[in-house]
Amino acid sequence: MIPLRSFDLGLSAIFGLLGLYMIWQGSGYGYQEGSVPSAGFFPVWIGAGLALFSALNFLKVIRQSDFLGSVERMEVVRVGLVSLALVGFVLLSDFIGMLVASVPLMIAIGCIFGARDARSIAAVSAIAVGMAFILYLVFGVVLAIPLL
Template sequence: MITNRHLEYIVSVLFIVLGTYIISQAVGYGYVDRGAPLAGFFPFWVGMGMVVLSLINITQLHRAQFHTQEISLSEMGKVALASVLMIAFILSSLYFGMVISAFFLMVSIGILFGTGGKRFYIMLTAISVAMTVFLFIVFKQLLQVPLL
């Protein structure tokens, strides 16, 4: 079994590596030109935030005295399946578009981690439809991003 504490260390180190990579790539896109932010401005600060917050998390893990809870194999399996669902979302968005694929991702992850029951499934469907409509309005109508 793996404990929460070990998993937090692993994830924090991975986020430090990813954040450092994002920073290095963002610098190549430029930061600011004549007072206006360039394409690398936002990714630079996202990467910086990932690195700094991960370092804070590691520092807190070293200082903290808390019970370490073991993570069951079934919970790890759910996380792995959610990762597979996200990869399927990326691949399916190439064929069905981002909005439709996002709907199926929301429903699938809701079913995977949800409580079940008639009321839950009604709420899950309603929220997924509402978010799909919201995504369509934002990306297609307001930002005019081609969705397929």
């Protein structure tokens, strides 16, 4: 089990820093031109709000140490693996094309979500091939999208 507290602190810190970056960058765009607001007006206020609420949440999480509970390690691993599979699909598509790349993507995702034995993997593979054909028909033929 992984405690969620560290994730919350991390997300609050990232959002807080993003807020500060918005204020800094927004000021660079120009806050006001004469008496009317400029391109940086809205970002400065949003950044301030984001930084303020992120700081408040950061402090709150620090004070309430065990309030958030935890998440199963396998679930986090699953999120990471699906994301990696998708990144692999994005990279592979340039070389072997989207339709071909989608087959290993689907088989990988099936395995990540529990297809472990030979029968399940065979079923997922069949679904993947069938689905690739359907995707070709829908996106390539009906919608005429130029697939990679």
